[in-house]
Every structure is written in C-alpha cells, then in structure tokens.
Amino acid sequence: xxxxxxxPDFQSVTPKDKxxxxxxxxxxIGYDLHWYQxxxxxxxxxxxxxxxxxxxxxxxxxSGSGSGxxxxxxxxxxxxxxxxxxxxxxxxxxxTFGQGTKVEIK
Amino acid sequence: xxxxxxxxxxxxxxxxxxxxxxxxxxxxxxxYYWGWIRQPPGRALEWVAYTSHTGITGYNTSLxxxxxxxxxxxxxxxxxxxxSVTAADTAVYYCARRDTTSAVDPWGRGTLVTVSP
Numbered sequence: 001x002x003x004x005x006x007x008p009d010f011q012s013v014t015p016k017d018k019x020x021x022x023x024x025x026x027x028x029i030g031y032d033l034h035w036y037q038x039x040x041x042x043x044x045x046x047x048x049x050x051x052x053x054x055x056x057x058x059x060x061x062x063s064g065s066g067s068g069x070x071x072x073x074x075x076x077x078x079x080x081x082x083x084x085x086x087x088x089x090x091x092x093x094x095x096t097f098g099q100g101t102k103v104e105i106k
Numbered sequence: 107x108x109x110x111x112x113x114x115x116x117x118x119x120x121x122x123x124x125x126x127x128x129x130x131x132x133x134x135x136x137x138y139y140w141g142w143i144r145q146p147p148g149r150a151l152e153w154v155a156y157t158s159h160t161g162i163t164g165y166n167t168s169l170x171x172x173x174x175x176x177x178x179x180x181x182x183x184x185x186x187x188x189x190s191v192t193a194a195d196t197a198v199y200y201c202a203r204r205d206t207t208s209a210v211d212p213w214g215r216g217t218l219v220t221v222s223p
Contacts, residue, residue, distance in 0.1 A: 001167060034209040043200055043216050044151065049209035087151055091208035094164050095141070095153035 023088035128201030
C-alpha cells in the first residue's frame with residue numbers, strides 16, 4: 001500500500017500569507033496525486049488533479065506541483081474562507097489519502 | 107450537474123452487515139468508476155472500494171475480505187456491503203465518482219454510520 005505523509009499537520013496563518021503543504025509518497029507515483037479541501041461538516045472538494053491541474057471553479061491562488069514522491073499544494077494569498085483541512089490523494093495504485101493538514105486563520 | 111446521495115441505516119450492531127446505497131443523478135453509472143470512502147470522526151479519509159461497469163474493481167486491502175461493492179444500472183445506483191462490523195467501522199461514509207484523471211469528483215454529502223449495540 002502506498003502511504004502518503006503530509007506536513008505540517010496543522011498551520012495557523014494570517015490572511016494574505018502564502019501557505020505551503022507538502023505530501024510525500026512512500027513510492028514513485030508519477031503525477032497521480034490530487035488535492036482536496038474539506039470544511040467542517042462538509043464533504044471534500046477537489047482542488048487540484050493530476051498534481052497541477054486546477055479543477056473548474058477553483059480560485060487561481062491554489063496551485064500544485066511535484067512529481068514522483070514529493071508534491072506541494074500552495075495557497076498564494078490566503079483568504080479567510082480557505083480555513084479548512086487539506087488532503088492529498090494518490091490514484092497510482094488503488095487509492096490512499098494523506099492524514100490531512102488543518103489550516104487555521106489567526 | 108452530477109449529484110450523489112448516500113442512503114442506509116445510521117446505526118448497525120456489532121457483527122452485523124453495514125449496507126449503503128448511492129443514488130446517482132446527472133450521469134449514468136455505466137460511465138466512469140464509482141466508489142466508497144469513509145472518514146472516522148475527526149480522522150483522515152480512508153478508501154473502501156471502487157468499481158466500474160466493465161467489472162474492474164479495487165479494494166482497500168485491509169477491508170477486502172469484508173467488502174462487496176456492486177452496481178445496479180437499472181436504478182443508476184451502486185451499493186456497499188461491509189460484513190462483521192465493529193466499532194472501528196464507525197465513520198461517515200461517502201460515495202463518489204472517479205473522473206477521467208482518477209481524481210474523485212463529485213462526492214456525496216456523506217452519511218454517518220455508527221456501530222453500537
């Protein structure tokens with residue numbers, strides 16, 4: 001099973017800050033990595049697919065990069081509505097998810 | 107617009123079988139892959155299984171022996187059965203579609219299933 005490890009687990013940030021979340025895979029997954037945003041009591045919403053493709057309707061401040069085993073989600077200019085938990089997800093072999101990164105607004 | 111809605115009992119007794127159904131609107135389940143993902147309260151997402159009309163199916167290896175996933179094309183629904191449940195199976199269960207890039211979208215709203223006597 002491919003294990004995804006996110007860092008950090010928690011981040012407290014100020015609006016307009018730049019936020020970087022990393023996701024490391026236990027083996028090479030190419031570009032088969034996706035990112036989701038989940039707010040309390042809501043289902044996850046797709047942000048970025050296939051490492052760097054922004055999903056329809058997602059604000060341009062969200063971007064993704066990486067390949068192989070190391071991936072990054074970046075939020076350029078955090079907005080208050082971005083307070084949420086972010087998960088990475090690999091589809092290279094079955095599906096697995098990272099443990100999540102909670103982003104809190106100071 | 108594709109929408110998914112989970113349905114099924116919210117409470118299941120230990121050792122019994124959890125059964126959930128996902129009703130899909132706005133798309134045919136003959137297209138794409140369809141799957142289940144669960145999330146224990148306050149914890150991370152965990153893949154359960156997915157399947158397609160072609161018969162290709164994938165399972166979380168830790169759950170495989172207890173899981174059945176199936177499609178009902180006549181009702182445009184797909185279902186999950188999880189046998190011999192324990193408290194560790196208490197979670198919000200989401201049904202979802204796997205798109206052409208293998209990302210998951212959309213998701214259902216989720217349904218909480220509690221395993222308790």
